[in-house]
Amino acid sequence: MLAITNNNPSKEYLYKCTSFNYLTKEVCPILFCHSKYDVLCKNQGDKLRNILDELNIKYKEILSKSIFDNHCYPLMWKGKKAKEFNKEVIEFIKKYK
Numbered sequence: 298m299l300a301i302t303n304n305n306p307s308k309e310y311l312y313k314c315t316s317f318n319y320l321t322k323e324v325c326p327i328l329f330c331h332s333k334y335d336v337l338c339k340n341q342g343d344k345l346r347n348i349l350d351e352l353n354i355k356y357k358e359i360l361s362k363s364i365f366d367n368h369c370y371p372l373m374w375k376g377k378k379a380k381e382f383n384k385e386v387i388e389f390i391k392k393y394k
Contacts, residue, residue: 317348326355328389330382334364357389 312318327349331342342360349356359382 317344320348320352320354322352322354324352324354326357326389326393328357328359328386330359330361332361334361357385359385 306314329342329345331338331345335342342358346356346358361378
């Protein structure tokens with residue numbers, strides 16, 4: 298049940314919806330991509346990295362460092378950065394398949 302009061306989600310609901318709260322040491326290696334300049338998910342990549350480090354989980358992080366780079370590379374297959382990202386995804390999958 299969605300626990301919303303005055304159109305604001307409850308703390309319990311937000312906790313349950315936050316994937317960080319479900320990470321354990323038993324998780325498989327993770328590939329994640331984020332942007333230094335993301336205004337919608339600001340600092341979530343940093344938070345994820347910190348949690349992965351604390352749990353000693355293997356991961357590959359790809360950080361978009363330019364304000365002009367879109368970090369949703371899989372949605373845009375053209376362009377230098379998209380091609381570089383997609384190559385890294387393939388390498389990650391081959392490494393951990």
